[in-house]
Amino acid sequence: MADWSSYRLEDFLLFAPRAYWRLFELHNAALWPVQPFILLLGLGVAALVLRGAPRAGRLGFALLAAGWVAVGLLFFWQRYASINWAAPYLMPVFLAEAILLLLAGRGAIVPAAARWRFREWAGAGLVFFALALHPLLPLVFGRPLAQAEMIGLAPDPSAIATLGLLCLIPRGLLSGLALAVPVFWCLVSAATLHAMGEGQALVLLAAILVGLVAWALPPRGAPRGGKADAGPIRT
Known part of the structure; x- marks a missing residue:
């Protein structure tokens, strides 16, 4: 039996990098011109959230839940499965996340930006990055813009x-x-x-770090003693 310590992470890849990025190019071409509408819709919802519109938070969660469903069905099932046999087994996870987002966002009230602290601003920064900057990463890493990944179409920005x-x-x-x-x-x-x-792997690791640190902080209006979960919480 081969010594498992001799294997490297790349030895478990089921596809070539070129085939992976080509998937996004084909995916974008098949769904064009939905990408500009996603960007405009996302920016519109973000503006409502910044203004503290009462139902903006629920709308944002509902749209993001729809995006997870779309990624699970359109990308994992129709695209990624062609080069990765494990993709269909991950699709139910994405569909389950859509349900969790609908439940978590039900009745959730997002405070107006004037009342935000670091927790909320960090979260808003992640959303903006995923919506408007993540699609530009191909240019940073020497790939064509046709391989851009967008919220609701690709898993990483979602x-x-x-x-x-x-x-x-x-x-x-x-x-x-x-x-x-x-x-x-x-x-x-x-x-x-x-x-x-x-090198784009570092982007995801940074997003995890920022997201976990920000989520762990007390939300606006929570006691300073670290008991953010005390009392009834709308989820």
Whole structure:
């Protein structure tokens, strides 16, 4: 039996990096021109959240939940499964996350930006990065923009945006469970990218760090003594 210590992470890759990035190019071409509409819709919801619109938070969670369903069905089932046999087994995880987001966002009230502290601003920063900056990463890492990854179409930005959005509502059991899935996926994706020799893996690790630290901080209005979960919490 071969010594397992002799294996490296890249030895477990089921596909070539070129095939992986080509998937996003094909995915974007098949769904064009939905990408500009996603960007405009996301920026519109973000503006409502910043203004403290009463139902903006619920709308954001509902749209992000729809994005997880779309990623599970359109990307994992129709695209990623063609080069990775494990993709169909991950699809139910994405569908379960959509349900968790709907439950966590039900009745959740996001405070207006004027009342935000570091926790909320860090979360908003993750959402903005996932929406507007993550699609530009191909240019940073020497790939064509046609391989851009967008919220609701690709798993990585959807997971990063979820980490951020969950920092805008109080902590609770449902929000904690909803947080576990994007953390899990970011770890899986970071390992995959690292195995391919892609520096983009660091982006996902940074998102996990920022998201977990921000989520662990007390939300706006919570006691300073670290008892953010005391009393009834809307999730």
